[in-house]
Amino acid sequence: MTDQPLRIDIISDVMCPWCVIGYRQLSRALEQTGVAHEIQWHPFELNPQMPAEGQNMREHIAEKYGSTPEQSAQSRAQMTALGDELEFEFSWDSDFRMHNTFNTHQLLHWAGELSRKHELKQALFKAHFTDCRNLSDNAVLNDIAGEIGLDREEAAAVLDDQRFAQAVRDAETFWTQQGIQGVPAVVFDRKHLVTGAQGVDNYVSILRQLAP
Template identity: 35%
Template sequence: MTEPIKIDVWSDIACPWCFIGKRKFEGGVAAFQADADAPEVIVEYHSYELSPDTPVDFEGSEIDFLAEHKGMPAEQLRGMLEQVTGVAAAVGLEYNFDILKHTNTVKAHQLLHYAKAQGIQLQAAERLFSAYFTEGRHLGRAEDLADLGAELGLDRADVLRSLNEDEYLPAVRADQAQAQQFGINGVPFFVIDGKYGVSGAQDPDTFAQVLQQVRSERAEEIPA
């Protein structure tokens, strides 16, 4: 049996390009696996905080937050968000920045690690991205995240316990330390088969080509 190709993805729930990159990556995997003989692709998400100093309850809009952190005029930021919304729509995503609740994402990252331990990390990542960018849900508070955990079929009380105890905070910090070791300074960042790095929300073809390259190199390593 062909060994699966492992993909490690560093991302942040509050990163609009990470959700877009997720969709484009999934498109690349689908194209690669259109060949019935293609190996399985296994994905694991890792924690990266774009703005770790963000308060849990930020008072203001997304434009207010960006203006404060980037020092750019509101009108310019509004145009940027409209552009990102259009790019998201092109890959089937609905972004609603007008209702988005900017928050600290460290608890959301802990929920992703909790979900990984339960074998549903990919479903949790998808749910959190949608909740944040499309539904305007608050992803910084343990109670709200426990509600989302319950929607995923997790034990709400145990999710709440885990988040309140910071059970998976060491795992979040370990991911962040590994990102530093790899020199990752922006997300999304994809590490493919432990040796190829792909930065940003690249087109599906790019991901498909890298996966095919890994497959070809493996074939060359097989003794004749």
């Protein structure tokens, strides 16, 4: 018998709406079960070749997945409804944009060294999906760091000198070598991989199996 908290590794990208939904579902399940846990966030880039200026999401989805405008609208409506259930607001304006997230992952790595990665991750999700802020802009990233109480000037220095670039690349490589090809990907107890947003009930069932 062990009193160790259940380790939960979440591989995700700030651009991934299902990562927000999946995390919020998991969070609800953790609340319902009361399982002691420790969450670790890890980097994944959905679009590592995304240019600095980003791309309109509707254009991006059509190009990458071949979705029709109707399919894309239906998907957004589904995500909005799920977000409402989970108390998270998605704001899909007509020029909602996808961004390159390499710098966001570097900022998250830095925040992790200060034990603030989880808080920054949530702030970035809200900044992107609710507030439609430009996460391609380092000044915006620095502002978000400052808004949660991190040192804005140090955040700027981290992005200016790219001191964590290699660490982020190494972490991304590690997870792709483990077979992670899409996100969200959740690894429970370093052994059990669950992909996609599974729903609160399924996460409750998983948690009860792993932490009876």
